[in-house]
Amino acid sequence: MKFLEHLSQKHAFICLQEHWLWTFEKDYIDKHIPGMMNHSRCHDVNDPISNFQIPRGRGGVAILWPSSLDSHVKKLEDGNERIIAIEIQTRNKATCLVNAYMPTKNPTLT
Template identity: 50%
Template structure:
């Protein structure tokens, strides 16, 4: 069995991905940032992010890992080749504290549902991450 570590970060910006590369010298990783589709304004102090996820694994299994491009900046997924049926590891950071949290939460759930439907016949599926939500 392979060992992968999935984590979320509430403030991972694209420019900060190099930090993950530095601390994972003997590991492989894949990450999504809150600003992957935008350029942040570095003329002001960097605001707190509202998403970003990453998955880290030992370099020895690099050849068994492929990024899956599904999901927005709150979802990171990888294909792990092992045995007859590969694993689809979905790491998610659910929104819980914003003025649009309800809409964002439902949208993120819909993205996860789409991924499960897409990979259910070909992969073992593992969903992990921060599933916090708010009834408020």
């Protein structure tokens, strides 16, 4: 968390892959990185689990940005638990920021 706090002070947008949070834990980001908004999805987004069934987390992606830029950011609903996107509106155009976590099972690439 200290590293994320440090990043949030120096960078406008942060992309996280494999954050290991479950849907019922998503507010963890809000609590521990103040001043940042986020769009996040968890591994159990399509099949939620309760905190009584909690195995170790898997996958999950998030995009964080300063709350001061929130009026310029639109969360896009496309994607799944491994791909999310936001639209950032600037003066003349919109930019789409996509965050994807695509691990491989190929042992020669690890």
